[in-house]
Amino acid sequence: MHSKSKIIMVTVASVILGLWAIVTIIPLYWMIIGSVQDTTLSATYKPQMIPSIWSVAPFERFFSKTSAWRWLFNSVFISAVLTATNVFFGSLAGYAFAKLKFPGSKTVFWVLLSTMMIPAQVTLIPLYVLIINVFNLGDTYTAIILPGAVSVGNIFLMKQYMSSLPTSLIHAARIDACSEFGIFWKVILPLAKPGLAVLAIFTFVTSWNDFFWPFLITSSDEMRTIQVGLASFVFAESTDYGAIMAGATVGALPMMILFFSLQRYFLQGITIGAVKG
Template sequence: MAEIRTADTQMSTAALQKRESKRTVWRVISYVILSFWVLVTIIPMYWMVVTSFRDIGFSATFTPEWFPSSFSIATYIRFFTKTDAVQWLINSLFVSGVITLSNVLFASLAGYAFAKLRFPGRNMIFWVLLATMMIPAQATLIPIYIMVVNVFNLADTYIAVMLPFLVTVGNIFLMKQYMSTLPSTLIDAARIDGCSEFKIFRKVIMPISKPGVAVLAIFTFVSTWNEFFWPFLVTNSSGMRTIQVGLATFKFAETVDYGGLMAGSVIAALPMIVLFFSLQRYFLQGITIGAVKG
């Protein structure tokens, strides 16, 4: 019996070792693939930063120079002195801030209504809203442009840039899914105490919805900051452009100044990089928000 037990123990140990070796192999393969992907992602950013610090004569060449012999901030000085870069940054910050605040307010109100209130046609209205997400943005672009520019005469204004994004169906769906996970007992207790629905939303729902609101605000700010096509379509003057549109139209002496363009790209990307690393846990939380209903 002792010999049988010893043989079983040895077989179990061998099986565990074999299983652990397989896990180690797959772990190594995963690390190699992820390391390669990180390298592919970082190289363009590294090249952008390096090119932004090179002299104008070298920045126009396409010969790779991974470790430049000299660095210069002339491209950054040229970018700010030869363009309306400061105004572009102010426009981007203003537009992104207003759209973010608007989405936080209206998407949270709609999400609360769809998640916790009972009213006729609630489900039908919600599914109609979701159905609009299936319509390609290109199909609605021309009607929205005609309405904003020709009907309301809002071309080259902040309102024209912000109007289509003041609240989006995706953010409404995000807040509805998050608020569905909140306990209804708190709302019922507040109603018993005589609170109005708006007071319940302001005093009860919003304080306990801070993680969901933070995710919504971050994702909205990032997407608005990086938005290019719509601001490019409805703005004409340089003073109304956002930083992304300004970079696309940046020229120096009728030629593309690659050094200045890379300097502007670094400046445009820097706020998003800082935002991501400072609020990384909220970005990761946004992947799973609303996935578990409790």
């Protein structure tokens, strides 16, 4: 009787999850279908879920009417730089908080963690004024990258991961007269590759999908990322649904490829911060 009720519960849960997955996938499916059919079919009252006429014209219009290649370059460049800075500085700070003992380390760590409780919207205006009026960096790569060069969340993630690494290896390296940075570079980083991979993937995805800060800090078309460019294209070409969906597909495709090729690292990211130090 117990096994039968368990089977029923598993079946019901599977059905619910399956239905929820279908509901979640429908917008993504419609975006892709809308990008490979004529605009008139995309905007009809009864849209065709399986298009009768396939066309790449929406992609041609999207790339011809916009600076899409420049937007893609900006997104790749900014996401790559932010990933590199977060991996380096996040792992460096995580190693310091996890394995080094210095005065006030716990206080500094908890102060950093407390900043995660402050909504980003609260600091948005001071940050904008600082970047624009004080440093005069508006509409530049530096303005987009600098505020996100390293995040407290990534520091916390690496601190939790590096707390699980054996301290005996660090003591052995110190006996061999290895410098602290040498220990970090030659001993800690090779052992922390799984954690660094998760950190890099999540940072790249977050940076690629970021919209509000690049939208706020950029003013010229050539400095826009693909997400900001899509928003401006929507306002400029509000009736060209096919081209809009083609642009959305172009912006989402790299992340879909990244997810399906590296999905085991995404799953690791769910539990990587739960290791016991």
